[in-house]
Amino acid sequence: MEAENEHCFRGVGRGYWHAIASGLRPTPERFAKSPDGWRLLLEKDTDGHAFQSGGIANASEYKLMVGRYYYRFISTRQYRTRGAESALSGRWWLRNEDVTVLRHLAEKWSESLAVVAGRALSIPSEWGDCAWLVRARLARPMRAWAGIGGAASAGISPANEARVPGNQPVVAGLHGLDPILQLFVPGDIHQAGRTQTSNGDPFRFVDHEQVLH
Numbered sequence: 001m002e003a004e005n006e007h008c009f010r011g012v013g014r015g016y017w018h019a020i021a022s023g024l025r026p027t028p029e030r031f032a033k034s035p036d037g038w039r040l041l042l043e044k045d046t047d048g049h050a051f052q053s054g055g056i057a058n059a060s061e062y063k064l065m066v067g068r069y070y071y072r073f074i075s076t077r078q079y080r081t082r083g084a085e086s087a088l089s090g091r092w093w094l095r096n097e098d099v100t101v102l103r104h105l106a107e108k109w110s111e112s113l114a115v116v117a118g119r120a121l122s123i124p125s126e127w128g129d130c131a132w133l134v135r136a137r138l139a140r141p142m143r144a145w146a147g148i149g150g151a152a153s154a155g156i157s158p159a160n161e162a163r164v165p166g167n168q169p170v171v172a173g174l175h176g177l178d179p180i181l182q183l184f185v186p187g188d189i190h191q192a193g194r195t196q197t198s199n200g201d202p203f204r205f206v207d208h209e210q211v212l213h
Helices: 012-023 076-082 084-089 095-108 114-121
Strands: 025-036 037-044 056-063 069-074 092-095 132-138 143-149 181-184 204-208
Touching: 012 025, 012 037, 012 056, 012 143, 012 181, 056 181, 069 084, 069 095, 076 084, 076 132, 084 132, 084 204, 092 095, 095 114
Parallel strands: none
Antiparallel strands: 025 037, 056 143, 069 092, 069 132, 092 181, 132 204, 143 181
16 A cells, blocks of 8 residues: 655655755745756755754665554653644654663663653754653554664754854764664644545554653
8 A cells, every 4th residue: 555645755745855854954935946947945054054953864765564653752842732642743753662772771871761862862952852752553554764863953053163062062862872763754744643645644642651750
């Protein structure tokens, strides 16, 4: 069965969603006509280069399995203002086996799962505290971009020479450990996990737990 977001991997949509998965930021206009066809427009950082922070390094295509559990971390703020089920509208997900690795690391280091997740997934504290973990089951076929999280800093590209390390630190994952695969599920999501082409929610809410202690 064809994935409901198959269109995101074809034509100009493929380049657009791959750019977002890679930590780039397309402008609101998205595309511009050029002599060679349509050109993707990207936001610029203060150094004149394309803004790039976080995302996936060397993203590759990945098929999500219907019936499997997938997970998302959400912040305290999102949980308080929108509730746990709001996680279903997000595009970034984790496999069960990768969450298991994070749990083992948290236990080994006597750290909260939220703290370990933030470091392992390259999530600057300004983006959220990963305080809640939401579990969902995939109910409809979907595809994703998959890979290891890239270096991230809040408000500025890690490679920008104007970045002040003391005020704008870079989070670059955990080195020397088994990599954690991050999944970016492209598509325009409107309600709780519902895409424009869907007759039902791709992800079905199962449960959630607080992981910041």
